[in-house]
Each structure stands twice: as structure tokens, then as C-alpha cells.
Amino acid sequence: MGKTYIFGHKNPDTDSIVSSIVMTNFEKKLGNTDAVACRLGAINKETEYVLNYVGIEAPELIEDVADGEEIIIVDTANPSELIPNLSNVKIKKIVDHHQVLLNTSYPVFYRAEPVGCTETIMYKLYNEYNIEIDKKIATLMLSAIISDTLLFKSPTCTETDIKAVKELSKIAELDYETYGMDMLKAGTDLSSFTIEQILSLDAKAITLKDKKSVIAQVNTASIPDVMKMKSELESGMNKMIEEQGLDLFMFLITDIVNSNSQVVALGNSASIVEKAYGVKLENNTALLKGVVSRKKQVVPIMTENA
Ligand code: MG
Ligand code: MG
Ligand code: MG
Numbered sequence: 001m002g003k004t005y006i007f008g009h010k011n012p013d014t015d016s017i018v019s020s021i022v023m024t025n026f027e028k029k030l031g032n033t034d035a036v037a038c039r040l041g042a043i044n045k046e047t048e049y050v051l052n053y054v055g056i057e058a059p060e061l062i063e064d065v066a067d068g069e070e071i072i073i074v075d076t077a078n079p080s081e082l083i084p085n086l087s088n089v090k091i092k093k094i095v096d097h098h099q100v101l102l103n104t105s106y107p108v109f110y111r112a113e114p115v116g117c118t119e120t121i122m123y124k125l126y127n128e129y130n131i132e133i134d135k136k137i138a139t140l141m142l143s144a145i146i147s148d149t150l151l152f153k154s155p156t157c158t159e160t161d162i163k164a165v166k167e168l169s170k171i172a173e174l175d176y177e178t179y180g181m182d183m184l185k186a187g188t189d190l191s192s193f194t195i196e197q198i199l200s201l202d203a204k205a206i207t208l209k210d211k212k213s214v215i216a217q218v219n220t221a222s223i224p225d226v227m228k229m230k231s232e233l234e235s236g237m238n239k240m241i242e243e244q245g246l247d248l249f250m251f252l253i254t255d256i257v258n259s260n261s262q263v264v265a266l267g268n269s270a271s272i273v274e275k276a277y278g279v280k281l282e283n284n285t286a287l288l289k290g291v292v293s294r295k296k297q298v299v300p301i302m303t304e305n306a
Contacts, residue, residue, distance in 0.1 A: 004092060005065050007038040008075035008118075009082065011203055014047045014147035014187075018140045019074035019118045020059045023095065026122065027072070029131045035072075038062045040083065044201055046187025046219075050143040053183075054136050065089050075118040077102040080205060095121055098295070116161040117148035123164045138171035146180040147187075150219075153259050154293045184256050188220045195229065195236040199251065206299060208306035211247040211269045214240065215302075217294055219254050223262045226253045227285075230264065234284065237266045248272065250302075254292050261291045269306070276305040 006023045008016025020037040027035035037059035043051070051058055065071055067088040077094055078101045079086050093109040094102065097118055113121050119141040126133050133141070142165045149157035152165075169176040190198050203216035220226050237249040248267040255261070264285045265273045273279070279286040291297045 002069055003034045003036050004032055004070045004072055005036055005038050005062065006072040006074065007040055007059070007062070007082075008073070009078070010040045011200060012039050012041050012047070013044065013075075013202055014050055014183075015118050015144040016075040017043060017047045017059060018050065018144040019095070019122065021056065022119065022122050022137055022140055023072055023074050023093075024059075025137055026125065026129075026131065030129070036060060042197075044187060045189045045192075046147060046183060049183050049186035050140065050147075053143075053179075054139050056136065073102075077112065095125070097121065114158075116154065116157040117145040119144040119148075120158075120161045120164045123168065133168070133171055135172055138168040139174065142168040142172055142176055143180075143183060146176065146183060150254075150256055150259070150292055151177070151180045151184060153256075155296045156293050184219060185221060188218075188256070190218065190226070195232045198229075199233065199236050199240065204294070208248070208269075208272070208299075208303045211272070211306050212245060213248040213250065213267075213269070213302075214244070214246055215250045215252065215294055215298060217252040217254055217261075219256045221255070221257050223253050223255050223260075223287075227262065230285070233264060234266060237264070241267050250298070252288075252291075252294065252298065256292075259290060259292050261288045262286075263288050263291075272302055272305050276301045 006020045008019050017039055024035045024037040039059045039061055043058050064083045064085050070090045070092050072093045074095050077096045077098055091104055091108050095111045095118055097115050111121055123141055145161050145165050149161050152162055165176055199216050203214050206213050206215055241249050246267055247269040251264040253262040265281060266284055274281055277288055
């Protein structure tokens with residue numbers, strides 16, 4: 001039997017990386033010994049913190065998968081965030097917590113729930129299949145849930161996510177609040193990245209009605225610290241707007257302590273931001289109070305106003 005390649009979305013976040021590792025563990029427990037954890041991009045600082053803490057290596061970096069091979073997709077169901085050869089591979093399973101944007105011409109194990117994180121669903125699957133969760137897997141799972149929910153502060157967070165973290169923290173034997181804040185703070189360190197890397201660390205290409213857009217996000221404990229790079233960030237954004245023919249580039253600088261985002265918006269359609277949030281962009285920027293979730297508080301309202 002061939003391998004099963006398991007991966008999440010491009011520009012991987014902690015959930016995508018953790019989910020590829022955890023799903024690989026799950027598959028192996030089910031007897032699929034040829035499962036391989038993979039990733040479609042570089043590891044960010046937050047994920048690096050998690051992997052170091054647990055003491056495991058990053059999944060294998062791949063760009064594509066050959067015709068006919070088997071894959072499992074986690075933390076996305078959006079073809080544009082996956083491999084180029086998606087239509088010629090066999091999708092075995094999908095486990096995700098986003099909008100369903102993927103069709104297959106054959107039956108597939110598809111588990112999607114509107115919870116804050118893929119790992120909350122994986123936690124349920126382990127329980128449903130009576131598979132034991134060891135300390136490392138528990139630490140990985142709760143890290144992803146804390147990352148995606150910003151320690152429960154994101155409006156995407158559900159009671160199920162909170163319950164999962166509380167139960168997992170007993171297996172992981174750690175204080176999830178202290179650990180979670182340290183992990184989120186590790187992710188705010190942008191010092192080793194170039195401007196281009198900062199703009200693409202957590203960037204999603206999204207078409208808002210007919211407006212070709214990129215919505216990128218970074219976490220910070222200090223908005224002014226990131227805003228020191230504003231002019232360099234704007235040059236980088238303008239370059240990408242030109243190269244990719246974008247109508248809009250939105251860069252969200254999310255304050256994980258106070259739960260606000262400073263937005264820098266450029267492109268011919270930047271005024272959608274003003275309309276959507278009732279703010280005035282001054283020097284291309286505005287504070288979006290209480291906005292932390294791209295999925296819940298940005299994409300829907302921006303689409304509506306596009
Ligand atoms: Mg993700
Ligand atoms: Mg996720
Ligand atoms: Mg995210």
C-alpha cells in the first residue's frame with residue numbers, strides 16, 4: 001500500500017501543523033502505518049514554540065503529491081489553499097472547521113463542525129474511537145485550540161473548545177492559561193522575518209464578491225511595535241497588489257491582550273473597510289475595536305460590503 005500524506009493549509013498555522021501530526025498518530029492507531037505528517041509551508045514562531053515544548057520535529061515539507069496518491073486534509077476545505085494536483089489524488093478523509101468549498105466525485109470521510117479548532121474535532125474522534133491520548137498528543141491538541149481561539153477570546157470559540165482544553169490539560173499536566181499565554185506571545189516575535197515573510201505568515205487569498213483580496217494577520221502584544229514597520233509593510237503590500245493584480249490587501253495587526261485589531265488597508269477597494277466597520281482610514285489605517293477573528297469578524301462583513 002502507498003503512503004497517506006496528511007496536511008493542512010498553505011501558510012500553515014499551529015492548528016494545521018498540529019492537526020497533520022495528530023491525524024497521523026490517529027491513522028497509525030487505526031492501523032494505517034503508512035501515514036506521513038506533512039506541511040505546505042514554513043513553521044511560524046508560535047508553532048516552533050509548541051514543537052520545542054513537546055520535543056517533536058516539524059512535519060515533512062512538501063509542495064505537491066503525485067497522481068493517484070492518497071491524502072488526508074485537515075484544517076481547511078479550500079482547494080486554493082492546498083496542493084496543485086488536488087484533482088488527481090485520492091482524498092481519504094477531511095477533518096475541518098471552515099466553510100465547505102471542496103467537492104469530490106467519490107465518497108469521502110468528511111467531518112466538519114463549527115467549532116473553534118480542528119483539534120476539538122480530533123479530540124472527539126479519539127474519544128469516539130476509544131483511542132488513548134498520550135501526554136504529547138494532549139499538549140499538541142490544546143496548543144492548537146488555544147492558538148485558534150486566542151485563549152478563548154475569539155468569537156469563534158465554543159463551549160466544546162473550552163471543555164476540550166480543560167480535559168486535555170489534565171492529561172498534559174500543565175496550566176493551560178500560563179502555557180497558552182507564553183505560546184501566543186512566542187508567536188508575536190517577528191524579529192527574524194523579512195517584510196515579505198511577515199505579510200505572508202498568515203495570509204489568505206480571498207475573493208470578496210468579485211474583489212481579488214488578500215487578508216493577512218499577525219498577533220502582537222503591542223500594536224505600536226508592529227506599526228513602527230508601517231511604511232515598509234505598505235511598500236511590501238503595494239508590491240504584492242501590483243504583482244498579483246489585487247483589489248485589496250488587508251493587513252490585520254491583532255492585539256492578543258486587549259482583543260482589538262489595527263488594520264492597514266491598501267488597494268482600489270480599501271474603502272470597503274470603511275463601509276464595513278464604519279471607520280475612517282487615516283493614512284491607510286484604522287483601529288477595529290473587538291475584532292480578532294478573520295473568519296467570523298472580517299470575511300463575512302467584508303464580503304457583504306464589497
Ligand atoms: Mg488554520
Ligand atoms: Mg484551524
Ligand atoms: Mg488563524
